[in-house]
Amino acid sequence: MLEKALKNSSKSFDFKDMTKQLEMDFSRLQQEIAEKKLPVIILLEGWGASGKGAVAGEMIKMLDPRFFRVYTTAAPSDTEKRFPMMKRHWEKIPEKGKITILDRSWYQDLAIAKMESGISDAEYKRRITAVNTFERQLNDDGYLIIKFFLHISKDEQKKRFGKLREDDATRWRVTETDKKRNKNYSEYFKQFDNMLEKTNTPYAQWRIIDTSDRKFTRFQVYNTLVSQITNALNIEHRSFAPEADNFTDFKLSSVDLSGKTLTRDKYESKLKSLQKDLARIHSKLYNSKIPVVILFEGWDAAGKGGAIKRLAATLDPRGYEAVPIAAPELHEFNRHYLWRFWGHLPKTGHITIFDRTWYGRVMVEPIEGITPRERAEQAYNEINEFERELTDSGVVIIKFWLQIDKDEQLRRFKERENDPFKKWKITSEDWRNREKWDEYEPLIERMIGLTSTAAAPWNVIEANDKLFARIKVLKTVEDRLDEAISQKAKADKKKSEKK
């Protein structure tokens, strides 16, 4: 891909006036970006000394600084390495109407990591998929992604390094790594080529630019920016979202709630022993460096809070975070809806407990008209991809649906209204939601049917009896974590034997 792209370059023409016009266009388009609330990501990759910094610097001179943000991406820090790879990249996506400019980006975790951090072929492949999925999900949400790869030849690079080293003020910019990369230029060329090929998608195409001539570089950069932004603002947006490829037929009526009860005595004794076990497991988990997501969905008053409380009571408070999810605030609403969840993902050895989750996208959001039905429909597959990305990077996901019937809900609502200490828990919104029970039911069934994947299956909990439900939740967590810890121990053992 690199070779072919480079053949088309030309240096024989003076592009100065045309560039000037394009710069003005770019500056003007910025206002349209703000008005039409288009979120834009511009990323710069390329060889060392190919001029990424200079191009970024020129670009922003045309922009209102309140509407863009520049980030530099280095190799991940030790803390960043403890999170799923894409977290640090997700966190930088702009709000609608704003621009993020990236001087190096997630592509540092691909070719460079492959060449220098010794990641396996399988891991490289996994990362390619993760990046393509990320860019496609952003595109499907209306983001415009403009990707530049700035190219120079081996000789040109060597010359530029030499020039930088001659000057006291710039000598520090040429590192040992840079020299090594220049020496092994042809291997890097192959690896970059492979990466560009594999991530050149209809929703995020690469623009490869020969930067040996500065004026021609500027012309090409602005020309690309103006044409891609103009297109995004004026041509109908094209989504590439595939449908979920996973379906299990599921009916809520198949959940047998009868007889799923526990006496208070039995509950107390089971609770005591489970809590002891889980405290022990949590410290093992920490040492095994396994990150865990435990999430709760269920009808209003199904007992999510009570179950979370019993679960949390077994855990070391420094090792978990409980995250209640309410309606999105403006800065959340103005970004891809998965953004706010990425920010709360656990690092290795830690647990995040979500009280309501990203599944709001396929339940309350279409019902309340917050998200159009067609758009919500895309979320089943997006969520599967999201969870897959997490489990692939080692996160254990435990999903609970707490099921009660309509009579039980009514009983609990009334109980809450009559209890001065619980009255605050029930609002007119709860009653309104209750009226929509029949609208929710098919969406819940569809959700469980489409998002019960092998890596992250739903656990449906019979919750008409709170005591029974809590014990089943704790037991499920215990079993799942026990299993994960022993699998991890086996895998670690295998790895160390190989060495």
Added chain:
Amino acid sequence: MLEKALKNSSKSFDFKDMTKQLEMDFSRLQQEIAEKKLPVIILLEGWGASGKGAVAGEMIKMLDPRFFRVYTTAAPSDTEKRFPMMKRHWEKIPEKGKITILDRSWYQDLAIAKMESGISDAEYKRRITAVNTFERQLNDDGYLIIKFFLHISKDEQKKRFGKLREDDATRWRVTETDKKRNKNYSEYFKQFDNMLEKTNTPYAQWRIIDTSDRKFTRFQVYNTLVSQITNALNIEHRSFAPEADNFTDFKLSSVDLSGKTLTRDKYESKLKSLQKDLARIHSKLYNSKIPVVILFEGWDAAGKGGAIKRLAATLDPRGYEAVPIAAPELHEFNRHYLWRFWGHLPKTGHITIFDRTWYGRVMVEPIEGITPRERAEQAYNEINEFERELTDSGVVIIKFWLQIDKDEQLRRFKERENDPFKKWKITSEDWRNREKWDEYEPLIERMIGLTSTAAAPWNVIEANDKLFARIKVLKTVEDRLDEAISQKAKADKKKSEKK
């Protein structure tokens, strides 16, 4: 203070039943905290092995995990050290109706830092003031702060360390630092005592607890929690906010706007030379490790955006952040109003440019009824304290008020309405604000009068002519940064000569 407090302890009584009752009360109070939207900070300090972790662990067993968050505070990381000291602590304050529990806190930056990081007496004193100001500002905003110091004797500590070291599972918890601290117990005792004395204030009193007996400890902890929370929920809140002790008489009418103009030619040539200078200064600034805050306030259409754009164009995009401030979102509104600004403060060598600021508190907020006038009145001093805290920790603050007259505003509003590219910049809200010009004027004068401090004076810019205003802004920034860099160089030289 320590000795006196410890005399009152008692071990002769069985507190079990009373503690049980208090635990229930605490659990119930949590709902009232949520309902009445009381923000609560509970912090645990004390000797190593005094049981801070155990107390925190017990406390949270009674709480709904969705309403609290536990943080452990260690010595500041290298990155944290590059920010003003209180930033990492400000960031952890809870929203209204929620509880933050701190296992060690900002007090680690006091006594422990004094004993182990060799901070000077002057710096120690400064930090005491910073902490007291922080706690008073939180109190004045309605926060409840409960501070525990868990005490054990030298012998008891030695015994507990010994016990921990006997067990394989807990041996790692006793570090070399712990042993050293036990050896020098009496010196630490004196330092803790001094710290407790100096930070025992009417708005955040210390509760010193002898933890030699576990049951008595629990009783005292719950007793304190229940009584302090009950008080906070039921007794009228007492504010300790002092008035601003700084006043310069200032009238907007004294700003002479006439003749403050520049021709386009003069502007272009001045701009060119200033931008060159500032680019050079920015890289010096980075090497001098000076953090900078540049803030813009001014009438609607006074030209803040244009000035910021020209300023930003001179800077390395990796070294600054431009932060536009809009009306607070819910998670911001639910915390102390300074919270969201602390999060954007620059680290050493970096610049934050604020487009509108914390001064909204004393202009738009009282006028629009977002904050009651009496409460807004407290902000003058709070802001002076805030800015003082920043300048004391080395931040350079440059404040701009862009002044135009009413006719010029009208001209610009109309111009914007008639320009298809600028039309989006003008809304009905702008016209509404314009009607309140006469309400704003005295508040602006009061603001400049009360918050023009020696460390952070206002720069009033005559802005009827945009070109003139931009040049004056850039020139002011240049002069101020030049001065700061040479001062820093002198101070650094002095320091290195001392060594």
